[in-house]
Amino acid sequence: MVENEPVALVFEDQAYTRAELDALSAGLAATLSARGVRAGDRVALMSSNRPEFVVAVRAIWRLGAAVVLISPAWKRAEVRHALEVTDAAHAVGDHPVLAGLRPMLSLEEPIAPGDPGSEARDPDSDAVLVFSSGTTGMPKAVRHTHRSFAAAVRHWHDALELGPADRIQIVTPPSHILGLLNIVTALESGTWVRLHRRFDLDRLLHHIQSDRITVEMAVAPIALAIASHPELESYDLSSLRYIMWGATPVTPSVAETVTRRTGVGWVPAYGASELPVIACNPLKGARLDSAGRAVPGVTLRVVSLETGEPVAPGETGEIQAKAESLMAGYLPAEATQEAFHDGWYRTGDVGHLDADGWLHLTDRSKEMIKVKGFQVAPAEVEAVLHGHPAVADCAVFGVPDPSDGEAVIAAVTTAEPVEAEKLIALVGESLASYKRPREVVFVPEIPRLPSGKVLRRVLKESHGRPADQ
Structure with a gap:
């Protein structure tokens, strides 16, 4: 570890500074380059939660290539489709399914550090492809450029007000857009990160207490598990500034139970693979009945489900958005057109914006x-x-x-x-x-x-x- 440099990432009993992550990423990039990975290539990454996942993402980006995130929960047919639709010729990971379909650089092998030097990325080239299943049933790849993903990171940083004094932990799969967004935003913000191998409620609560976590990220199953923990009051959660609720709509009774038992409040947020940060509640004055207001840089409107024309505040319709953080499109490319209307991204979610700009979600027009x-x-x-x-x-x-x-x-x-x-x-x-x-x-x-x-x-x-x- 570099002397006096703050720790950036912790996993079990391992700790990494930003300089160490840079060196490992440079070393892995050199190995990938020797295997033929070039700028513009797409590299499949199928990995469990581990520091090498973070190193691999950064190594692929260092080469100007795009990372194709594949869930470690997927089976062979799903992975094969992902590789075909993205034309990913290279693979990195720790999963036997991926190894059986592509020559794979194993993350089980030690990574030799390299000289970080300098790197140049084309901001309009693909950075990351994540999967969002369409109503046709076959998963679509969502393409984000370095420019669009960097904009999403800025939006998330500003919404959560993350900084070097903050400490977070990641228990959700980093192959999901929210997991990757949390990791990258934290590293860019100088925020201390603990990465967990898997979700374990007692370990999560223990580390809030022992690591003095300041911002906890939660999805519905985690929120419910916290609310129903019989010994929740035995943990000291006083370091938390708030708990962010994302990925699914808030269940008010669950959130209120956690706040009553711990004194910690919630910050609901709303996003999608196609547009990672759409709306977020203010950190002071957050409400459980709303996804919040559009984050700066995102413009929202609501259109009639019948006519497609914009409706007045308070009227229900489909939520549509514009933002620099919006995806570049889908793969297969022909799926992209149906996601837009007059240049606006169609979220497929139904709700309304009130006169003060608070977004209320009521349903989804998509069948997902x-x-x-x-x-x-x-x-x-x-x-x-x-x-x-x-x-x-x-x-x-x-x-x-x-x-x-x-x-x-x-x-x-x-x-x-x-x-x-x-x-x-x-x-x-x-x-x-x-x-x-x-x-x-x-x-x-x-x-x-x-x-x-x-x-x-x-x-x-x-x-x-x-x-x-």
Whole structure:
């Protein structure tokens, strides 16, 4: 460790300064360069939570290449599709699935430090590609340039008011846009970061106390776990300035329980893979009934769901946005056009802006199901279910869930008897665990329009009711 330089990143009993991270990134970049990685290439990264993930991202950027973030929860078919749609010829990681599909530089091997020297990035070249499933069922790659991602980092830094005196910890997967945004923003802000191998509630609470964490990042499952911890009061959480709630809408009763038991308040925020920071509450005067106001640099409007024309404050419609931090587009490229209307990004979320600019989200016009902050495309799950010979028809939809945001439910009509557990297991064998249905409901028919479009709202409304109602 460089003498007198502050620690930037901690993992278990390892500590790294910014200079050490720079040297390791330079060393890994030299290795990648020797393997043929060049500026403009796309490099797949499939890794568990570990310091080498951070080093790998920075090494890929150092070469002017783009990092393709692949969730370590994904199965072989999902990873293969990601590699094909992004044309990622190179791979780095610690996952056997990726190693089985591309020659992979293993992060299990020691990384020799190198000379950081200087680096030059084209601000308009791709920096990172993350995945956001579309209603077609196949995951789309969201392209962010160095310019757009840097703008998102600035927005997040300003919204959270992060600085060198702050200390945060990361327990969510860094392959998700929020995880990567937290890491990069913290490092750019001089904020001390503890990276956890996985989420463990007692370890999270222990480290808030022992590390004197000042800003805690939470998604719905973490918030619920904190609220229901039987010995929450035994931990000293007084170092926290606030807890940020992101990825899923706030559950007020859960947030209020945590505040009542700990005295720590919440700061709700709202973003998307395509536009990482859209709105955030002020740190003083945060509200649980709103995602906050548009962060400086982001412009919001609400348009009619029927006409597409802007509506007055207080009127409900689709939320649309413009910002320098907006994605450059999707891969496949033909999916990009439907995401925009008159130059505005269509979030697919429904809500309203009040007269004072506070954003209130009420629904989603898209059919995506959001589980633990991850998007699940109904069509992707339906495609797997349709592969079972007993399934005559099916439709997948989401229902509210206090811990996960939403739960995946599959409505199925059968040609022959089949156990629900077998269908759930079938999905689990083919797709990531968070895409697996919580429940399979057997129905006499799937409600559809004459065009064949599934009436998911009918299924949602009837879910939980006896079959004869």
